[in-house]
Amino acid sequence: MVKEHLEAAWLLRDEVAAADRVVRVVEKVAGAAVAQDVGREAVVNETSCRAGSVALLTASVSAHRAERRCPTSAAYPAPVLPVHNAESQWPESNHLTPPQLIISVASGKGGTGKTTIATNMAAALAGSGMNVMYVDCDVEEPDGHVFLKPDIEKQDKSTVLIPRVNPDRCSYCGECSRICQFNAIAVLHKQVLVFPELCHSCGGCALVCPEDAIEEVQREIGTINSGTGYGIGFAEGRLTIGEAMASPLIKAVKNSANSTEIIIVDAPPGTSCPVIEAVAGSDFVILVTEPTPFGLHDLKLAVGMLREMKLSFGVVVNRAGTGTNEVYEFCSAENIEILLNIPFDRKIAEAYSHGRLVTEYIPGLGQDLHELYDKIAARVTA
Ligand code: SF4
Numbered sequence: 001m002v003k004e005h006l007e008a009a010w011l012l013r014d015e016v017a018a019a020d021r022v023v024r025v026v027e028k029v030a031g032a033a034v035a036q037d038v039g040r041e042a043v044v045n046e047t048s049c050r051a052g053s054v055a056l057l058t059a060s061v062s063a064h065r066a067e068r069r070c071p072t073s074a075a076y077p078a079p080v081l082p083v084h085n086a087e088s089q090w091p092e093s094n095h096l097t098p099p100q101l102i103i104s105v106a107s108g109k110g111g112t113g114k115t116t117i118a119t120n121m122a123a124a125l126a127g128s129g130m131n132v133m134y135v136d137c138d139v140e141e142p143d144g145h146v147f148l149k150p151d152i153e154k155q156d157k158s159t160v161l162i163p164r165v166n167p168d169r170c171s172y173c174g175e176c177s178r179i180c181q182f183n184a185i186a187v188l189h190k191q192v193l194v195f196p197e198l199c200h201s202c203g204g205c206a207l208v209c210p211e212d213a214i215e216e217v218q219r220e221i222g223t224i225n226s227g228t229g230y231g232i233g234f235a236e237g238r239l240t241i242g243e244a245m246a247s248p249l250i251k252a253v254k255n256s257a258n259s260t261e262i263i264i265v266d267a268p269p270g271t272s273c274p275v276i277e278a279v280a281g282s283d284f285v286i287l288v289t290e291p292t293p294f295g296l297h298d299l300k301l302a303v304g305m306l307r308e309m310k311l312s313f314g315v316v317v318n319r320a321g322t323g324t325n326e327v328y329e330f331c332s333a334e335n336i337e338i339l340l341n342i343p344f345d346r347k348i349a350e351a352y353s354h355g356r357l358v359t360e361y362i363p364g365l366g367q368d369l370h371e372l373y374d375k376i377a378a379r380v381t382a
């Protein structure tokens with residue numbers, strides 16, 4: 001199949017260089033058996049090759065390595081990964097087994113009350129004796145700890161792998177730079193520059209290096225704090241200030257969530273990569289919005305994202321009774337269930353500003369959030 005791929009690539013002429021790299025990568029990492037699989041994928045994704053991109057193939061090989069399905073060569077052993085390393089495995093779908101339930105709380109727009117709902121729902125469920133874990137994936141500005149006040153029992157560093165070039169072995173051929181889709185490695189006349197902040201840790205450069213001049217080394221990107229507050233399991237990620245790559249840390253925080261009955265993921269706002277990473281694998285996503293034009297605009301984006309990801313979701317309208325009816329009209333037209341309306345109440349703002357759970361100020365909200373959970377659980381298990 002690799003031979004067929006080479007022939008197909010030869011016909012494409014411009015792709016000879018890419019095909020050559022592909023075959024060398026596959027042979028180097030996986031051996032003949034896996035090379036056939038990857039070669040087949042390369043042929044199927046011919047258009048990707050035509051565009052001169054070998055990112056897909058790199059990803060395929062990385063996936064083989066991550067899943068430990070391929071026998072790596074002695075010359076290129078798979079890295080030994082720490083528990084919280086971002087390269088550790090987080091399957092595409094729910095990694096927990098029933099009856100465990102993962103509920104993400106997300107919002108297109110920031111400041112809609114996402115953390116308020118996530119922390120108070122966790123507290124309401126824990127208050128009724130359920131085993132709950134709250135996971136703060138808003139790693140750029142985590143604030144769930146303000147309300148749950150956890151005792152932090154464990155702190156772990158989170159790292160990603162980046163390339164380090166051995167100048168004694170490097171021939172400055174430029175292969176590493178050519179394969180990198182993120183411009184994270186550049187080859188000058190007699191120098192190789194690595195830009196760690198741009199590196200996505202795909203391992204492609206090390207795989208294609210013909211001189212084995214690249215080793216992958218750990219780079220710290222943040223910390224993961226774990227503990228307990230109000231009887232709720234707690235985990236949060238804290239991205240190092242100035243660090244741009246939130247997704248690997250989010251993945252690592254999710255991996256740190258230990259087995260429990262219910263996991264509530266507090267996602268970052270927006271619809272970009274960190275949010276996608278946070279909600280991936282959820283059984284259900286609560287989209288929190290507010291009845292304003294801004295809320296509606298960002299709700300539409302979030303709905304589009306979740307539909308693309310094929311995740312079940314429903315909407316909670318916070319500060320209901322203010323603003324306009326447009327959010328309701330949109331949800332009705334799109335057949336999206338409004339799971340709960342939380343009326344605007346000064347006490348909620350007071351609780352928030354004092355760093356307290358709203359359920360302490362408005363006990364009825366705890367009951368509402370418990371019923372919201374019951375509704376979601378029934379829907380997920382139906
Ligand atoms: S691929 Fe390897 S040998 Fe070639 S420039 Fe990069 S590090 Fe040097």
Ligand code: SF4
Binds near residue numbers: 179183184199201206
């Ligand atoms: S520099 Fe980073 S992103 Fe670029 S190919 Fe190497 S590992 Fe991948």
